[in-house]
Amino acid sequence: MSDFDYDLFVIGAGSGGVRAARIAASHGAKVGIAEEYRVGGTCVIRGCVPKKLLVYGAHFAEDLEDCARFGWEVEGKSFDWKKLRDNVADEVDRLEGLYRNTLKGNEVTIHDCRASLGGGHEVKLSDGSSVTAKNILIAVGARPHVPEIEGCQQHAIVSNDVFKLDKLPKRIAISGGGYIANEFAGIFNEFGSTVTIVNRGDRILRGYDHQVRDRLLQISMTKGIRFIFNSTFDKVEKKEDGSLHLTMNGCEDMEVDALLFATGREPNVEGLGLEEAGVKTGDRGAICVDEYSKTSVDHIYAVGDVTDRVQLTPVAIREGHxxxxxxxxGQDRTVDYDNIPSAVFSHPPIAAVGLTESEAREKLGGAYKTYTSDFRAMKNVLAGRNERSLYKIVTDANTDVIVGIHMIGPEVPEVMQAAAVAVKAGLTKQAFDDTIALHPTMAEELVLMR
Structure with a gap:
């Protein structure tokens, strides 16, 4: 008999925590997991999945406009935000049920309450009880950051709140220049809102290749999204009619119906008892871990966004596994963080893997080559849409190995998943050149660049 109630207790039932619990149980461990809100975490409940469904919904705006050139006539078309919102919520409910069934099917005990470290091997539960575990895994994720600006806490919204809006705002300001800001800008714009992105810096999507992000900026502006750079918010006031007055620093004041903050995410470490348990945290509050996701306490581990290593769902899943x-x-597994593909589900989307051109210039000392294809997708040509796609390959000039691929255009995240395998495998540009194109596709551009 074990001296502990559980071999593993997981705090947080998001993607990383659920995967760790399921795999540990499949290895014969007795596992418990605590979740104070809903099983599934940010990705399933209020992030990647519902947001992607909104992206799909938003794409119909352009598809319905383009379809006339393909012989289709759609009369009386209209958009019902509440119908989409509620259908997305139903899908989230369905997915949460599947996650719960997966845990129960693997005999993982679910505690529907908040958990915190109690010292030693103890875990305190908010229902007043406590349990002990030989090993503890913290997988509580992160939350949207809202700066300390007068009126923001009362009147601004974050990404979580979008899925609960009673109605679409006619005018919305979005604070931030990262992937969340640009994704929601595209969604709201396609749904008919007047969108303004306000960024304290001078560029969007810092960390992505400059040509790709510049192309998105150009296309977004053509679609009607307004960008304001080098500006910040001083104050947010709610007017009698429900609209918001934004007192600005760096630009003129604005009147909007909603203000969305998409200014990064911060680890959910408050109230976990980390300090009392001796678990070290970094400057931004993230839990410090080694290459095996072990914290400063031997029996306590942490994975996912709470460690602020790479804030991507598939990474958290790999870490938990x-x-x-x-x-x-009895394995000796670590996670390889090199060449992790990523995507921005903007309109159009962006996908990337490996080094950008500027990173290659710095890392390879200038010994790099780039290949680009700048084209209009066949569908856009017939639709009369002037939106152009851009594919870019970056290679090591000395070895011909592809060190980065960057794309913007229709469906590029789907294309990138396969292309990322090639980069991870260290294939050369010649290997791409030797591959016969699959025609007619957009993806064939990857093997036609010379």
């Missing part, structure tokens, strides 16, 4: 395999299957 590795922890479970190492603890309960």
């Amino acid at each position: 590795a922890v479970a395999d190492n603890l309960f299957d």
Whole structure:
């Protein structure tokens, strides 16, 4: 008999925590998991999945406009925000049920309450009880950051709130220049809102290749999205008619119906008892871990956004899986963080893997080559839409190995998943050149660049 109630107790039932719990249980461990809100975490409940469904919904705006050139006539078309919102919520409910069933099917005990470290091997639960575990995994994720600006806490919204809006705002300001800001800008713009992105810096999507992000900026402005750079908010006031007056620094004041902050995410570490348990955190509050996701306390681990390593759902899943395999299957697994593909589900979307051109210039000392294809997708040509796609390959000039691929255009995240395998495998540009094109596709441009 074990001296503990559980072999592993997971705090947080998001993607990383659920994967760790399921895999540990499959190895024969007795596992418990605590979640104070809903099983599934940010990605399933209020992030990637519902947001992607909104992206799909938004795309119909342009598809319905373009379809006339393809012989279709759609009379009486209209958009019902509440119908989409509620259908998305129903899908989230369905997915949460699947996650719960997966845990129960693997005999993982679910505690529907908040959990915190109690010292030693104890975990305190908000229902007043406590349990003990030989190993503890913290997988509580992160939350949207809202700056300390007068009126923001009362009147601004964050990405979580978008999925609960009673109606679409006629005018919305979005604070931020990252992927969340640009994704929601595209969504609201396609749904008919007047959108203004306000960024304190001088560029969007810092970290992405300059040609790709410049192309998105150009296309977004053509679609009617307004961009204001080098500006910040001083004050947010709600007027009698429900609209918001934004007192600005760096630009003229604005009147909007909603203000969305998309200014990054911060780890959910408050109230976890980290300091009392001796778990070290970094400057931004993130839990410090080693390559095996172990914290400064030998039996306590942490994965996902709460560690602020790479804030991507598939990364958290890999980290949780590795922890479970190492603890309960005798493996020696770490996660490889090189060449992780990423996507921005903007309009049009962006996908990237590996080094940008500027990173290659710095890392390879100038010994790099770039290949680009700047084209209009066949569908856009017939539709009369002037929107152009851009594909870019970056290679090591000495070895011909592809070190980066960057794309903007229709469906590029789907294309990138396969292309990322090639970059991860260290294939050369010649290998792409030797591959016969699949015609007619947009993806064929990857093997036609010379």
